[in-house]
Amino acid sequence: MIQIKNYLLLLFISLIAVVNSNAQSTVTRSTNFNNNWKFYLGEDKDAQGTAFNDAAWRTLNLPHDWSIELPFDKSSPTGTGGGALRGGVGWYRKTFVLPDMTKGQHVFIDFDGVYCNSEVFINGHSLGIRPNGYIGFRYELTPYLQYGNAKNVLAVKVNNDPQPNSRWYSGSGIYRNVWLVTTGNVFVDHWGTYISTPFIDDKFAKVQIQTAIKNVSDKKATIQIKHTIYDATNKVVAGSSSGAVQFNIEAGGVLKDSIFIPLPHPHLWSVNDPYLYKVETQITRNGKIEDRYTTTFGIRSCKFDVNDGFSLNGQHLKIRGVCMHHDLGCLGTAINTDAIERQLRILKEMGCNAIRTSHNPPAPELLELCDKMGFLVMDEAFDIWKKAKNPYDYHLSWDQWHIRDLQDQVQRDRNHPSVIIWSAGNEIPEQWGDSTDNSGTLISKELAATIQAMDSTRPIVTANNETASWNKLLVSGAFDITGYNYHHSEYADVLKKWPGKPFISTEAVSALQTRGSYDMPSDSIRRWPVRWDIPLTTGNADTTCSAYDNCSAPWGSTHEETMKVVEKYNHISGLFVWTGFDYIGEPTPYEWPARSAYFGIVDLAGFPKDVYYMYQSVWTNKTVLHLLPHWNWRTGDTIDVWAYYSNADEVELYLNGKSLGIRKKMGDDLHVVWKTIFEPGTLKAVSRKNGQIVKEETIKTAGAPAGIQLLTDKKSISPDGTSLAFISVQVVDKEGNPVPYAANDIQFTVSGEGFIAGVDNGSQTSMESFKANHRKAFNGKCLLVVQSKDKAGNIAIRATSSGLAAASLSIGVQ
Incomplete structure (x- = not known):
């Protein structure tokens, strides 16, 4: 009864408060500040000064990654682990003017991420240095600005040296977005709202807004202070009083306010229905609006249970996630919303419902898209604590910066409904240590307390590759969930070793695959190399790994080996597969000339590998039937034919119309196999349920390469200078069949209101530039990425290659 009375009172306050003010003022504005920067790769004396002449420097728009533009280099100090692409020192300069009317306002510059060791100058004055390449930060420019016709110069020095400072490809430069923010004297502080929902039922949700x-x-x-809550249709659904209470803020001070607002009949956020609200916070002084600040949020409840795993909004849900590094293939690390959305769309189609931001704070755009598209997120902070993994990595900045970096990450990301777990570290060396080394325990408690002080609504985990009972992080008791990297054979009994806490596989699998390459016999599993610290002495001469699910790193497993365990036990909250996409760097099991990872379910260009369909058959309700390998072999060869399928009882295989037999999955198997003698022609699979045909798939022996097929993911893109279209390029024979071995060099001509942003083919060993106007097909495919200019019109694309029929495509820019 008390709860109902409180609800009615709050609802009454909410309804009388939803009024619009006619007061006028200049409120906080955030303006994209990416265009027309000058860039120079190398050190340049006095480049921070206003008198410096940068006329000879290159003009470009941000975000920008200079390393992706460089040639692959065996001697690069980054090593192949860093993608064999150099770092170095780079300078960025932007000249701008501010009108006189801006006087009296406060001007800030927000960087979403600069890799790394950035120093920012305004009109020659240093504003500060930020070592961490992944976290956003803000500086105030106001004291040093000039107005009217006077020019201001913003200069940024980026020092991605010395190397190695990362275990993977980091990219270099101002690779995330930059914003110019202007405010009045009173405003909502940077990342200044925190929204939580401590009570939710069918009738109302109690929304707590801390400002x-x-x-x-x-x-x-x-x-x-007035708060107005809008639903997804922009309709006002709740709010707070605008004038009932007045607050005093001392000069130079910060007011921290907290209020509860009832929201009737809340529409819950979920992975299948990612419903979002927004709250507008309005600050008024003397009848004048000083600031408006908008925060997007979702309403959902999450629970991790020791025995029953994870539930979302009271419904059990297996976390079916992947780990993702932050590079975008041929675009490098230069952030682009369309590119991230494409990755997430491909993963969503596979049945993936969760992303781990391995192993660093992600771009804001990733979390915004996860909110909108319905992905759960493990938001990870560190790959290194105080003990080093590389000579020049984050351990050098740990003492001075780790608390500030962690606080900034949590404060920035805590309003995202997609974020359900904080990860304080990945495979941290402080797991180990003798009886006198207690650093792992002490740091664990410090980090957990830091996060909990800023957000107590989400559990905290570390990703541990050591599972022994003396693991310093696990025995610290600091973390809410037990997290294992690999060790899938221990998942069944993990609660006996670590009782009382929920369990999640923070990183799993590490299978190795090259798209379109097959090693037989397929039932022979290769562990390459034999141990993590022993170089590979076997392997394939062409530096490929089998796309049958029969090759993995020694610390991991095949996809199917781990999948069987995770899906079997309810106490396993879920897993994050290493990895969703291939990424630049860490080319296990090889070294040079390999320069990209083999771990992905999807290759670097965004083309799914065969195992993608195994996940789709388990993780979705789609009717799946996928046949592998291709059907171009030598006559007389014995070929292993696999099929992944779902929503069927059996699959029958035909070769040139002759049945090769019916196969049914036995026990917990996730695929079926035939061994057959190759003869050219047509391979056909038919899946049936209750005797009725469910789906068919056909593969034909391809002839010689004869033509090119182009397929775009978008028929039109926006004239905003950042929108992308991804064009898949397939080499086909004269009948239109894909040619699985084709390696033709495809030339691209792009004209009109667009340009080539990148090219790729998914090969882990290609040394071709990502920024060229041509690309060799790899196993029959390559990729062209086209970016819009800033004017409406059309983009004309033509693909040619010697001996092949050309192909053309038009994309609208509107």
């Missing part, structure tokens, strides 16, 4: 409001003037300010 940090800053007064940067030299006088005390008296203000009113």
Whole structure:
């Protein structure tokens, strides 16, 4: 009864508060500041000064990754682990003017991420250095600005040296977005809102809004605060009073306010229905609006249970996730919303419902898309604590920066409904240590306390590759969930070793595959190399790994080996497969000339490998029937034919119309196999349920390469200078059949209102530039990425190759 009375009172306050003010003012504005920068690769004396002449420097738009533009280099100090692409020192400069009307306002510059060791200058004055390449940060420019016709110069020095400072490809430069922010004297502080929902039922949700409001003037300010909640259709559904309470903020002070607002009949956020609300926070002083600040949020409840795993909104849900590094293939690390959305769309189609941001704070755009598209997120902070993994990595900055970096990450990301777990570290060396080394325990407790002080609504985990009972992180008791990297054979009994805490596989599998390459016999599993610290002495001469699910790193497993365990036990909350996509760097099991990872379910260009369909058959309700390998072999060869299928009882295989037999999955098997003698022609699979045909798939022996097929993911893109279209390029024979061995060099001509942003083919060993106007097909395929200019029109694309019929495509820019 008390709860109902409180609800009615809050609802009454909410309804009378939803009024619009006619007061006028200049409120906080955030403007994209990416265009027309000058760039120079190398050190340049006095480049921070206003008098410096940068006329000879290159003009470009941000985000920008200079390393992806460089040639692959065996002697690069980054090593193949870093993608064999050099770092170095780079300078960026932007000249801008501010109108006189801007005087009296406060001007800030926000960087979403700069890799790494950035120093920012305004008109020759250093604003600070930020070592961490993954976290966003803000500086105030106001004291050093000039107005009217006077020019201001913003300069950024980026020092991605010395190397190695990363275990994977980091990219170099201002690779995330930059924003110019102007405010009045009183405004919502940077990342200044925190929204949680401590109570949810069918009738209402109690929305708690905590707000940090800053007064940067030299006088005390008296203000009113109003919050208005909008649903996904932009309809006002709840709010707070705009004038009932006044607050005083001392000069130079920060007010921290907290209020509960009832939201009737909440529409819950979920992976299948990612419903979002937004709240507008309005600050008024003396009848004048000082600031409006919008925060997007979702309403959902999450629970990790020791025995029953994970539940979302009271419904059991297996976390079916992948780990993702932050590079975008041929685009490098230069962030692009369309590119991230394409990756997530491909993963969503596979049945993936979760992303682990391995092993660093992600771009804001990734979390925004996860909110919108319905992905759960494990938001990870560190790959290194105080003990090093590389000579020049984050351990050098740990003492001075780790608390600030972690606080900034949590404060920035805690309003995202997609974020369900904080990860404080990955495979941290402090797991180990003798009886006198207690650093792992002490740091664990410090990090957990830091996160909990800023967000107590989500559990905290570390990703541990050591599972022994003396693991310093696990025995610290600091973390809410037990997290294992690999060790899938221990998942069944993990609760006996670590009782009382839920369990999740924070990283799993590490299978190795090259798209379109097959090693037989397929039932012989290759562990390459034999141990993590022993170089590979076997392997394939062409540096490929089998796309049958029969090759893995020694610390991992095949996909099917781990999948069987995770799907079997309810106490396993889920897993994050290493990895969703291939990424630049860490080319296990090989070294040079390999320069990209083999771990992905999807290759670097975004083309699914065969095992993608195994996941789709288990993780979705789709009717799946996928046949592998291709059907171009030598006559008389014995070929292993696999089929992944779902929603069927059996699959029958035909070769040139003759049945090769019916196969049914036995026990917990996730595929079926035939061994047959190759003869050219047509291979056909038919799946049936209750005797009725469910689906058919056909593969034909291809003839010689004869033509090119182009397929775009979008028929039109926006004229905003950043939108992308991804064009898949397939080499076909004269009948239109894909040619699985084709390696033709495809030339691209792009004209009109677009340009080539990148090319790729998914090969882990190709040394061709990602920024060229041509690309060799790899196992029959390559990729062209086209970017819009800033004017409406059309983009004309033509693909040619010697001896092949050309192909053309038109994309609208509108």
